[in-house]
Amino acid sequence: MPDIRWSHADAAFTVVAVTSIAVLGTGHMGTAIVRRLLATGHRVTVWNRTPANAVPLAALRAGIAATPAEAVAGADLVITMLTDGAAVETALFGAGDSGSAVAAARPGAVVVQMSTIGPDEVRGIAARLPGTVSLLDAPVGGSVAAAEAGTLTIFAAGSYTDLDLAEPVLRDLGTIRRCGPLGAGAALKLVVNTAMVTALGALHDTLAVADAVDIDRAVALDALAAGPLAGAVRRATATGASFAISLAAKDTRLALRDAQTAPVAAAALQLLHAAADPAADVASLVNLETR
Numbered sequence: 001m002p003d004i005r006w007s008h009a010d011a012a013f014t015v016v017a018v019t020s021i022a023v024l025g026t027g028h029m030g031t032a033i034v035r036r037l038l039a040t041g042h043r044v045t046v047w048n049r050t051p052a053n054a055v056p057l058a059a060l061r062a063g064i065a066a067t068p069a070e071a072v073a074g075a076d077l078v079i080t081m082l083t084d085g086a087a088v089e090t091a092l093f094g095a096g097d098s099g100s101a102v103a104a105a106r107p108g109a110v111v112v113q114m115s116t117i118g119p120d121e122v123r124g125i126a127a128r129l130p131g132t133v134s135l136l137d138a139p140v141g142g143s144v145a146a147a148e149a150g151t152l153t154i155f156a157a158g159s160y161t162d163l164d165l166a167e168p169v170l171r172d173l174g175t176i177r178r179c180g181p182l183g184a185g186a187a188l189k190l191v192v193n194t195a196m197v198t199a200l201g202a203l204h205d206t207l208a209v210a211d212a213v214d215i216d217r218a219v220a221l222d223a224l225a226a227g228p229l230a231g232a233v234r235r236a237t238a239t240g241a242s243f244a245i246s247l248a249a250k251d252t253r254l255a256l257r258d259a260q261t262a263p264v265a266a267a268a269l270q271l272l273h274a275a276a277d278p279a280a281d282v283a284s285l286v287n288l289e290t291r
Helices: 028-039 055-060 068-072 085-093 119-128 144-149 160-173 184-212 217-224 230-236 245-258 263-273
Strands: 003-009 012-018 020-024 043-047 077-080 110-113 134-137 152-157 174-180
Touching (some): 020 028, 020 068, 028 055, 152 160, 152 184, 184 263
Parallel strands (some): 020 043
Antiparallel strands (some): 003 012
16 A cells, blocks of 8 residues: 655665555644654645645645545545534535545545544445445544644544554554444544543533632642542643634534433533634633632
8 A cells, every 4th residue: 555665864775655645624633633644754635625724734745635536536545634524525525426535536545534523424424435445433532732743542443454554654643542343433532522521511610619619720720630620620721732612512412412311411512602712722611710
């Protein structure tokens, strides 16, 4: 699958494997993934629905494609990092004509679906792919800083054969957790995101109690950082993270679609819906300012 190129180092020729990758979607996470892939020696072509958002990547020697079909032509791996299942289907299948990304994909290409979508949507996409193109269900844990550092957690599900083919590239992005059949990666990502959103909601309420009993927020956060909400405190104070409230709400709705009794998650969703700025990072749910 990888091309073999010769590079000159210390007056001796060595063989370097270079994988050709298409990335569909260059929002915050897609851009960070592209930067990491380029830094680790891969050939990357990108497409974004808003072309201007992809242009800065040209300075890093990424190819810029005008359409998803142009981006995937000749690619070994096709990574999707898009808003939701509908966006993934549109990027891959378009109107279903010969100009679609799937129609342009080379035989043997593997689509690595990294967006956070529902397990049923993953299986629906797999059912629409031709037999010459495979799908890996591989959403990620971690944000922009983790993507650029190559320390994401990748919830990978699907055929072991396909995963073995994609593993050298995925290892450049982070640690691979093999989850099982298609849909299991998407399901586990919803579990993880539900834990984060509900924990931030709990931290929001806990600090409201601190205010009510006249405990300085800085003092409360210091104590909470060593307690059961330690992970929520780390996320609320993290830098280099970007997970928009609107996306967190979308993921929570997906989780609640399958979970019939999850009142804490439902309450966290109400908190997300009430946020003033849907584009703000999810940590903005928690006001860290001392009162």
